[in-house]
Structure formats: C-alpha cells, structure tokens
Amino acid sequence: MSVTARGADRAREGRLVLVNPSRLYSDGWSTDAEAGRNNPAFEILRGAVQGAVNVEVLDLPTQVGVPESDAQREKFLALTCALIDGTDWDGALVGISCWSSLHYLATLEVARMIKRRSPGTRIVVGGYHPTAVPGDFLEFPDLFDHVVQGAGERVLKGILTGRIKQRLVHAPATRGAPRELLHQRPPERPTAVHYVYLSRGCPFECSYCMESTMSLRQWRALGPRQAADLVVAIDRTGHAGRIAICDPCFGANPKWRHAFLRRLVDRGITTQVWAETRPDTFQEEDFQLLQQLPFQVDFGIDSASETMLRIMRKTNNPRRYLDRTADVCRQLDARGVRFCLYLIFNHPGETDYTIHETVEYLSALRSSLRNNHGHFVAGTYFYVPGTAVETELAQLAEDHGTVVHEPAWWKQRSPHHPLATRVDATTGRPGSEIHGDHWWRAMERLNRPLGAWRFLR
Numbered sequence: 001m002s003v004t005a006r007g008a009d010r011a012r013e014g015r016l017v018l019v020n021p022s023r024l025y026s027d028g029w030s031t032d033a034e035a036g037r038n039n040p041a042f043e044i045l046r047g048a049v050q051g052a053v054n055v056e057v058l059d060l061p062t063q064v065g066v067p068e069s070d071a072q073r074e075k076f077l078a079l080t081c082a083l084i085d086g087t088d089w090d091g092a093l094v095g096i097s098c099w100s101s102l103h104y105l106a107t108l109e110v111a112r113m114i115k116r117r118s119p120g121t122r123i124v125v126g127g128y129h130p131t132a133v134p135g136d137f138l139e140f141p142d143l144f145d146h147v148v149q150g151a152g153e154r155v156l157k158g159i160l161t162g163r164i165k166q167r168l169v170h171a172p173a174t175r176g177a178p179r180e181l182l183h184q185r186p187p188e189r190p191t192a193v194h195y196v197y198l199s200r201g202c203p204f205e206c207s208y209c210m211e212s213t214m215s216l217r218q219w220r221a222l223g224p225r226q227a228a229d230l231v232v233a234i235d236r237t238g239h240a241g242r243i244a245i246c247d248p249c250f251g252a253n254p255k256w257r258h259a260f261l262r263r264l265v266d267r268g269i270t271t272q273v274w275a276e277t278r279p280d281t282f283q284e285e286d287f288q289l290l291q292q293l294p295f296q297v298d299f300g301i302d303s304a305s306e307t308m309l310r311i312m313r314k315t316n317n318p319r320r321y322l323d324r325t326a327d328v329c330r331q332l333d334a335r336g337v338r339f340c341l342y343l344i345f346n347h348p349g350e351t352d353y354t355i356h357e358t359v360e361y362l363s364a365l366r367s368s369l370r371n372n373h374g375h376f377v378a379g380t381y382f383y384v385p386g387t388a389v390e391t392e393l394a395q396l397a398e399d400h401g402t403v404v405h406e407p408a409w410w411k412q413r414s415p416h417h418p419l420a421t422r423v424d425a426t427t428g429r430p431g432s433e434i435h436g437d438h439w440w441r442a443m444e445r446l447n448r449p450l451g452a453w454r455f456l457r
C-alpha cells in the first residue's frame with residue numbers, strides 16, 4: 001500500500017506512514033540494491049501495529065528514485081516536495097527509516113518538507129544511523145519528535161498510543177526467538193531478489209561493523225522448521241529470481257543450520273538461495289546438505305593476514321581460522337557448491353605487507369580449487385559510526401597512525417563513497433604505507449580465470 005492523495009477514504013485516527021527517504025549522495029554506492037525490492041524492516045514494523053492503526057508506506061526509492069548526480073538530486077527533491085505537498089498528513093504519525101548513514105541527509109530533507117507542509121505532524125525516526133548517532137537527530141527538535149535506537153517494532157505501538165513520551169527511546173533488547181520476523185511476506189510480484197531475515201543479532205564483534213550497537217551480542221533465530229517454511233513459501237510463489245537470506249550471521253548455531261538445511265532438502269526448493277556466514281563451524285553435514293540444494297554460501301573472511309584478523313577482531317586464533325576457511329572452501333568446491341569470499345582492504349592497520357599476505361593466501365587457495373565454484377569479492381574499508389573503530393580511533397591512531405579524514409562524511413553534500421573511504425590505514429611507517437588501491441589489480445588477477453568478478457563499492 002502506498003500513500004494516497006488528500007481526501008482519500010480512510011480512517012483518520014491511528015494512522016502510521018512509514019517513509020523510506022532514499023539516499024541523496026550514494027552515487028553508485030549499492031544503489032542497485034534498493035529500488036523496487038521488498039523492505040523487511042517495514043513489514044516487521046507494520047506487523048507490530050497491525051489491526052491497531054492504518055499503515056501506509058511512502059517508498060521514495062521506488063516512487064521517485066535514488067539520485068546519482070546533481071541534476072538528479074535537484075529533480076528528486078522537487079518531485080519529493082510535490083509528492084509530500086500533495087499528501088494528506090492529517091492525524092498521521094510519520095516513521096522515517098534512516099536505515100543507514102547514507103540515508104541521513106535525505107531523512108533531514110524529507111522531515112523538513114513534511115513539517116513545512118503539516119507542522120503538527122509528529123515524526124519518529126529509527127534505523128541503524130539513529131541507533132549509532134542519535135545526536136544527529138536530537139539536535140533538530142523542530143523536526144524529530146522521537147528518535148528510536150534499536151529494533152523499532154517494540155516501541156512504535158507505545159509512541160502511537162502516547163504511552164511513550166520521551167524523545168530519545170532506546171528499544172529494550174530481547175533474548176527470545178525473533179517472532180516479529182514472521183510478519184515478513186512472500187513476494188506478490190516477480191522480483192529479481194527477495195530479501196528475508198530468519199535470525200537477528202550476531203555473537204561476534206568485528207571492528208568495522210555496528211551490529212553489536214544495534215542488538216545484543218546474541219544470535220536469536222526463528223525455529224529451523226519455521227525459518228525453512230518461510231523460505232519455501234517464497235520459493236513456491238515462483239516470483240523470486242533469488243532468495244537472499246540477509247541475516248547478519250546466517251545459521252550461527254550448527255544444529256540449527258543442519259535442521260534448517262535438511263528441511264529445505266525435504267521440501268525440495270528450486271529457487272537459488274543465498275546467505276552469508278562464517279566458515280568456522282562448518283561440518284561434513286553442511287557439505288552434504290548444501291550439495292543437494294540450489295544454495296550459494298558466502299563468507300566474510302575480510303582478510304587473510306593474521307595481523308589484520310586480530311585488528312579486525314575476527315578471531316582469537318587467526319591461523320586456525322584461515323586453515324579452516326581454506327578447508328571449507330575446498331570441500332564446497334569439490335561438492336559443486338558455489339561460494340564466495342568477501343575481503344575488505346585498507347582497514348585501519350592495513351599495510352602493503354598485510355595486503356601481500358592476503359593476496360598470497362588467496363593465490364594458494366585459488367590454485368587448490370579444482371572446480372572453479374568459488375570466487376572472491378573485494379571492497380574498500382569505509383568508516384561507520386557505532387563501531388569499535390569509532391570508539392578506538394585514538395588507539396588506532398597511536399598504534400598504526402590511522403587517519404579517518406571524514407569522520408562525519410554522511411553530513412557532507414558530495415558523493416559519500418569517496419568520503420567514507422578516505423582513510424589512511426597506516427601512516428608513519430615508511431615502506432609499509434599503502435600507496436594507491438593496488439589490491440584491486442591483485443584481486444582482478446586472481447578472479448580472472450573464474451570469470452565472475454566484482455569489486456564492491
């Protein structure tokens with residue numbers, strides 16, 4: 001359902017309008033991953049208040065677009081303003097999803113437009129960015145009536161009924177099964193990718209990731225049968241080109257993972273499924289089950305330098321982690337299971353030598369894969385608030401000479417990817433400092449025989 005024009009026939013009381021404000025300065029940064037696809041966060045928020053209020057959605061990426069140039073930005077703002085001016089906001093509570101830091105400037109613009117059009121309308125903002133940096137919104141008391149940190153479904157009802165009055169609301173963390181995920185719905189129309197969540201949280205705390213700020217460092221999942229049946233329901237529609245299980249750490253519990261995969265095998269799915277996880281806990285049973293499924297499993301290994309794995313807090317035992325990863329990759333390759341390793345280069349502490357170590361490891365692994373079922377995807381480190389890198393920046397500067405040139409890049413009115421990646425990983429160590437992004441060429445060389453190659457932005 002989308003926002004309807006003024007005068008529409010609907011109940012005036014108890015109205016919630018969820019807004020995806022789009023992103024103003026992505027300029028190619030993950031832009032394709034947004035438009036026209038399902039938004040599980042909205043399905044979950046909608047599910048939480050279902051029956052109590054009317055829920056409408058204003059999805060600007062789909063309805064107006066994701067601008068990629070100054071000319072497109074100007075057009076986007078004009079069209080959005082016209083859309084907001086033509087909408088009846090009477091009696092509505094507006095929930096803006098500032099999902100990532102890239103949504104920040106668009107969130108401000110949209111909030112301003114709504115308040116100008118309808119000054120009495122209350123606005124609540126939630127998502128990853130307000131969770132990490134609530135001050136960015138609290139400093140605009142005329143725009144945001146409530147700023148929510150954490151999962152929104154637990155507080156939205158309280159705000160709607162007036163039970164929650166304070167401006168900064170911290171959603172209490174829960175430890176039980178994330179039953180709210182059952183509100184996700186299969187696609188009603190054909191879509192290239194359908195996103196679904198089967199679990200929340202992650203037991204790890206990688207330095208560059210803000211998951212632990214968002215939720216407890218605890219993995220919580222739907223029951224394996226429930227989870228598999230959610231995936232089967234999507235498969236049976238025949239609408240999804242691919243099902244992307246977007247969990248922060250898919251199947252972190254091996255027993256859960258095996259029960260889930262076994263159920264998928266028993267129910268016989270045909271849609272290609274994708275998930276990302278860690279290789280540490282993979283066992284023979286995983287290989288046997290995965291080889292019976294149309295399933296691609298990806299691993300965010302991030303680096304193959306023991307030094308970097310420690311700095312990135314990936315593991316306390318980098319040697320074992322790397323040996324296990326190589327073993328798991330060879331097993332998957334031998335069984336014909338497609339997989340992919342994600343790498344992050346230029347994280348604080350990275351040097352020319354640690355890049356060399358990663359490339360050497362990948363070259364050796366590459367030549368031991370007989371069937372070419374795996375490939376590598378590299379990305380450049382980008383600075384994110386709410387992460388261990390943020391809290392320990394002073395120490396990283398002392399230990400490695402790290403410089404984050406744009407620590408509030410999301411506030412700047414120019415393309416965000418070049419700003420967020422403007423990081424000198426190591427300085428003051430002649431011979432070790434990184435010059436240019438030469439890891440790109442190394443990765444290209446490694447992937448060339450495989451055909452499939454991506455460099456993430």
Ligand code: B12
Nearest residue numbers: 030034041095097100101126127151152209210211246248
């Ligand atoms: C899955 C995922 C994706 C998927 C998203 C699929 C989808 N449609 O949901 C894909 C691969 C497309 C993706 C892309 C990107 N991602 Co991403 N992604 C994640 C990941 C792994 C999990 C998110 C999750 O668990 N969601 C759980 C669902 C159930 O809840 P939710 O979506 O968070 O919504 C809840 C709350 O946020 C809140 N909420 C949300 N909106 C609102 C609104 C209101 C009013 C309220 C009250 C509450 C509220 O309540 C919701 C319900 O509980 C996280 C975290 C991580 N561990 O790495 C990163 C993460 C969110 N991504 C991140 C980033 C940067 C991106 C990209 C910008 C760049 C990139 N990595 O490619 C793009 C942007 C895409 C876009 N559309 O804007 C960062 C964001 C950090 C930041 N401050 O910007 C994170 C945190 C990873 C990190 N580096 O720390 N991502």
Ligand code: SF4
Nearest residue numbers: 202204205206209248
């Ligand atoms: S990067 Fe993945 S494994 Fe690491 S803390 Fe984030 S969600 Fe967990």
